[in-house]
Amino acid sequence: MENTLLSPVRVLDYFSKQTRLLFINERSYVVKDYASEVGLLKWYLIVTSNLAVRIYPFKLNPVDRLSREVEFMYKTDRCFQKPEIFLVDYKRLKLVREFVRGTVYGFNAPPGVHYLIGKNLRECHENGWFLGDTKASNFVVIGDKTYIVDAEQAVNEFNIRYAAWDLLVLISTLSMEGYLRVLTNNYPRILDELLRGYFEGGGRLLEVLKILKEGEFKLLSYILIPFPLNIVYAKKLEEAESLISG
Numbered sequence: 001m002e003n004t005l006l007s008p009v010r011v012l013d014y015f016s017k018q019t020r021l022l023f024i025n026e027r028s029y030v031v032k033d034y035a036s037e038v039g040l041l042k043w044y045l046i047v048t049s050n051l052a053v054r055i056y057p058f059k060l061n062p063v064d065r066l067s068r069e070v071e072f073m074y075k076t077d078r079c080f081q082k083p084e085i086f087l088v089d090y091k092r093l094k095l096v097r098e099f100v101r102g103t104v105y106g107f108n109a110p111p112g113v114h115y116l117i118g119k120n121l122r123e124c125h126e127n128g129w130f131l132g133d134t135k136a137s138n139f140v141v142i143g144d145k146t147y148i149v150d151a152e153q154a155v156n157e158f159n160i161r162y163a164a165w166d167l168l169v170l171i172s173t174l175s176m177e178g179y180l181r182v183l184t185n186n187y188p189r190i191l192d193e194l195l196r197g198y199f200e201g202g203g204r205l206l207e208v209l210k211i212l213k214e215g216e217f218k219l220l221s222y223i224l225i226p227f228p229l230n231i232v233y234a235k236k237l238e239e240a241e242s243l244i245s246g
Helices: 008-015 040-048 050-055 062-075 111-126 160-180 184-199 203-212 215-224 229-245
Strands: 019-024 027-033 085-089 094-098 139-142 145-148
Touching: 050 160, 050 215, 062 085, 062 094, 111 139, 111 145, 111 160, 111 184, 111 203, 160 184, 160 203, 160 215, 160 229, 184 203, 184 229, 203 215, 203 229, 215 229
Parallel strands: none
Antiparallel strands: 019 027, 027 094, 085 094, 139 145
């Protein structure tokens, strides 16, 4: 059993839970309460100050967050697999959905899973959907399928900076998990697979590479990715172009 005390990311995630399990007739459902804490995203907003708000159009109002999640779950027909929604209560600000029985995505995932996560995130972005809160624990893996189980900050508005934000937040949560669990030996391989999955499609998303290496995003990488992993991350961004073409 994982010791959550070793990881502030896991601890914050645990104490800001918005969901509970409901068992009916031997079936499991997730009940999500949007009027409770806004989850680990609050931690990101605190850590990054107003930088994150300038980059991504976050909503903290529970009605907005519920509406965003429902729209994403119903309207997207590509990128990640999504749990089935059974009930949406806008008055009580609650949602009941399928419980996805799988493995929570994280640093220890097989290389092929890191690739799939990057690929599916790219497909979301190519179709104009951006997630905002892409912490690794928002994804669940079942075989060769990857599910997203939290999309309350998702927007359908193409913006290359939103794409860069999603990728950086995903990498930063993986980096923190590996760093605090002393699992950094595989870090370069994980970045290779994730970046290959994301960038191998080419197209306009290649501009994300340039954005991640400059200005606010370069500063954020030093805030969100612990030293010396942030140095490895910067090196992998420089190598990414050759990795894609190779």
